[in-house]
Amino acid sequence: DEYAKAFDEMIEKTETDHAPWHLIDACDKDEAYYKxxxxxxxxxxxxxxxNLQHDGIRADQMKMPLLIMPLLQDVDLSLTIDDETYKEELKKAQKKLRVLSNELYLKKIPLILCYEGWDAAGKGGNIKRLAACFDPRGYNVNPTSAPNAYEASHHYLWRFWRHLPKSGHIAVFDRTWYGRVMVERIEGFCNEQQWRRAYNEINEFEQDLSRWGAVILKFWLQIDKDEQLKRFEERQNTPEKQWKITDEDWRNREKWDQYEPAVNEMLRLTSTTFAPWMIIESNSKEYARLKTIHLVIEAIENRLNQKG
Structure with missing residues (x-):
């Protein structure tokens, strides 16, 4: 009787147009097979x-708690910090984050940190300063490249599900599922219906993670075109840094004016209260690293102070 009640409730609350339940009389097995x-x-x-390209629910139709985001061109990139203050503040912030990450582990709260940004914006160095705070046994950094043939045969979120952290652990994504609405959109690896539908799919994906209990932070590292060119040329002219620069980086730079409105739209439609975007002013690498750590500290403290 208890199971029957639970089954009835399950069917009632999960009956949808896109995934309906079919009740089959199984007294006669042959008849059941046929049905x-x-x-x-x-x-x-x-x-x-x-229509196999059915658009589904678009981001502008969904009811999600979205935050107001500034346009990239309005971000103040003159923010900086002197070297002595940076070293002193970084040491203190890293020590505090180390303690807080242990509290997350003890309370079984997962932390998901997502990095996106322009090529040469400093994602690697930023992640390095964060990762120095974490117990090596409790975190993973997941670099994201183009999907292989096997990954591409699945839903685009599938390969990210496999790298989500378990309770109390930390996952850092160096580029993320947002490639669907940026590089895949710009380069034509998916059609317009697919990338428009992705806004809602991603928001629902992140909402599920938040309801599970995860703390989610998304960082967009912003630099200007002049700073990017300066860093590209430095990499190209420094032997030990040449591995960091590829022909693809130069091709992407040529499409800056296509990527910028796509990024602005992405920030506007996917910065939610449960998974907010944080724009990190990154012309100064030191300022960017310190700001990121402070934001992570603030988010963890807020979560630890929540009741229940």
């Missing part, structure tokens, strides 16, 4: 007649 096959055939035939 199941009949349902499969009818559903597949109906789906084949639909």
């Amino acid at each position: 199941i096959l009949e349902c499969c055939v009818e559903t597949i035939e109906a789906k084949m007649k639909e």
Whole structure:
């Protein structure tokens, strides 16, 4: 009787147009097999007649608690910090973050840190200063490159699900699922219906992680075109840094004016109260690193101070 009640409640609360339940009388097994096959055939035939590029719910149609984000061109990139103050403040902030990350572990709260930004914006150095605070047994840094053939045959979020942290652990993503609405959009690796639909898919994905209990922070590292050119040329002219620069970096730079409005739209439609975007002014690498650590500290403290 208890199971029957639970089953009825499950069916009632998960019955949807896109994934309906089919109740099958299983007293006669042969009849049940027939009904199941009949349902499969009818559903597949109906789906084949639909528009396979159905847009679904777009970001501008969904009801998500979105934050107001500034445009990239309005970000003040003159912010900086002197070297002595940076070293002193970084040491203190890292010590505090080390203690807080241990508290997350003890309370079984997962932390997810997402990095996006322009090429040469300083993601690697930023992550390095954060990772120095964490117990090596309790975190992973996940560098994201183009999906291989096997990964591309799945839903684009699939490969990220596999690298989410377990309770109390930390996952850092060096580039993320937001490639769907940036590089895949600009380079034509998905069609317009797919990348428009992705805004809502990503928000729901992150909302699920938040409801699970994860703290989610997303960082966009912002530099200007002159600073990027300066860093590109430094990498190209320094033998030990040449591995950091590729022809693809130069090609992406040529598409700056295409990427910027795409990034602005991404920030506007996916910065939620449960997974906010933080724009990090990164013309000064030292300022960017310190600001990022302070934001992580603030987010962890807020979560630890929550009741329940």
